[in-house]
Amino acid sequence: MMQPANLQEDPRDDGTVVHLSGNLAVAHLGDLPEQLDAISRPVARIDMAQVDHIDTIGAWTVHRFAARHKAEIVGASEDATRLISEVGRDDEPMAIRPDPTPPLQRVLGEIGAATRMAGNTMVGLLGFFGATLVASWTLIKHPRRLRMNAVVQRLEVVGVSALAIIGLMSFLIGIVIAQQGSVQLRQFGLEVMTINLVGRLTFRELGVLMTAIMVAGRSGSAFAAQLGTMKLTEEIDAMRTIGVSPMEALVMPRVIAAIIMMPLLGFYASIVAIIGGGFLCAVALDIPPVTFVQRLREVVPITDLYVGMIKAPVFGLIIAICGCFQGMQVKANAEEVGNRTTAAVVQAIFLVIVLDAFFAVFFTWVGWI
Structure with a gap:
């Protein structure tokens, strides 16, 4: 049976190493996000060698913690690394409204699109x-x-x-x-x-x-x-x-x-x-x-x-x-x-x-x- 999510802190000269272990799925995270938020010391690395399983929520939790402390993730399995990478790729700021296009550029773009459509239709x-x-x-x-x-x-x-x-x-x-x-x-x-x-x-x-x-x-x-x-x-x-x-x-x-x-x-x-x-x-x-x-x-x-x-x-x-x-x-x-x-x-x-x-x-x- 998989163990619930757990963490251990290992203070070192170059920064704290956080060791994660157990099951990092949403049903077993428990208070792990609160424990990670409570860490205020600089974190150098996040060791995931003892992690048995991880899902999207767990990957998001680890990625957010690593991004906040600019820490390196080590020891993760291939699947965990790929999942954290995919989550991180989507963690980009999104503009609610697109930047305004200059009027001349917009008019020329519409003329070009209409010309291309007319040509393709013909x-x-x-x-x-x-x-x-x-x-x-x-x-x-x-x-x-x-x-x-x-x-x-x-x-x-x-x-x-x-x-x-x-x-x-x-x-x-x-x-x-x-x-x-x-x-x-x-x-x-x-x-x-x-x-x-x-x-x-x-x-x-x-x-x-x-x-x-x-x-x-x-x-x-x-x-x-x-x-x-x-x-x-x-x-x-x-x-x-x-x-x-x-x-x-x-x-x-x-x-x-x-x-x-x-x-x-x-x-x-x-x-x-x-x-x-x-x-x-x-x-x-x-x-x-x-x-x-x-x-x-x-x-x-x-x-x-x-x-x-x-x-x-x-x-x-x-x-x-x-x-x-x-x-x-x-x-x-x-x-x-x-x-x-x-x-x-x-x-x-x-x-x-x-x-x-x-x-x-x-x-x-x-x-x-």
């Missing part, structure tokens, strides 16, 4: 786009592997379920464009040019662009949340384990659905916006619907429709890839799902607007003005 997005192309080529070579049921379901989610909200938004946007345009053009007596403004703006830019923003907020976020939840519950890892490619089973149906539905939704939104603009022209400007349609056919070239329909599938591809990429990046906890969903929407809208600017410059350069 590299990851390009890699995910490459993986999507590889999966597309695989499905082209092996059409039987395409999951048509999943594609049809995503077509309904992305397109059919969004008709109401996109239609309402487009109708109101058409009214706003016509109303604001007529107010400005009335100064020059050119209220009839409101038809030009509504027709060209909706077919060429706003119809597809606003639809892309709505789809990014509605379907892009849904893609990220769905895949993120599956990643969090390890369903995607289980699919890989049984030999099912997540890119083919989860990502490609969503990408295909977004590419197919975006031109249809963009055209639908443009038509509804035209109807909204025609409604305001009939009510506020006394322009009959027949005159509105006739003027529209004269002033809106077919290239405006082509421009919108060319941009639409590219926007759909970007939205689907951003949503799926952010969903596949979810790790650790449920909060990450919300963060990645938000990132998917912001990233998709940003890239859509950037690409729309590039398209505007490109089509102007080729003469589709």
Whole structure:
């Protein structure tokens, strides 16, 4: 049976030697800490050769005593030495509040961190786009592997379920464009040019662009949340384990659905916006619907429709890839799902607007003005 903790003092010329013995576990320390605190003479060494056992509390007691007297610990076993060393390593002063960072350094640090994060995200997005192309080529070579049921379901989610909200938004946007345009053009007596403004703006830019923003907020976020939840519950890892490619089973149906539905939704939104603009022209400007349609056919070239329909599938591809990429990046906890969903929407809208600017410059350069 182990003896309780005990100490003996051995006064010497170079300082007192404290001999510890017995069991230095918390249950057997007894009044050893009080006895050590009562020693006021200089202590040169602490001899632990007779110590049978020591735990974290005992190691902390010995370390604190040795640190106070700046004494050397001798005779300790290998385990005791390692435990006292680990306890001593944690015995460091800790600042309650970090030292204030200079404002310029903090701003530069935040800019650098944001730049690094943006760079890593773009590299990851390009890699995910490459993986999507590889999966597309695989499905082209092996059409039987395409999951048509999943594609049809995503077509309904992305397109059919969004008709109401996109239609309402487009109708109101058409009214706003016509109303604001007529107010400005009335100064020059050119209220009839409101038809030009509504027709060209909706077919060429706003119809597809606003639809892309709505789809990014509605379907892009849904893609990220769905895949993120599956990643969090390890369903995607289980699919890989049984030999099912997540890119083919989860990502490609969503990408295909977004590419197919975006031109249809963009055209639908443009038509509804035209109807909204025609409604305001009939009510506020006394322009009959027949005159509105006739003027529209004269002033809106077919290239405006082509421009919108060319941009639409590219926007759909970007939205689907951003949503799926952010969903596949979810790790650790449920909060990450919300963060990645938000990132998917912001990233998709940003890239859509950037690409729309590039398209505007490109089509102007080729003469589709």
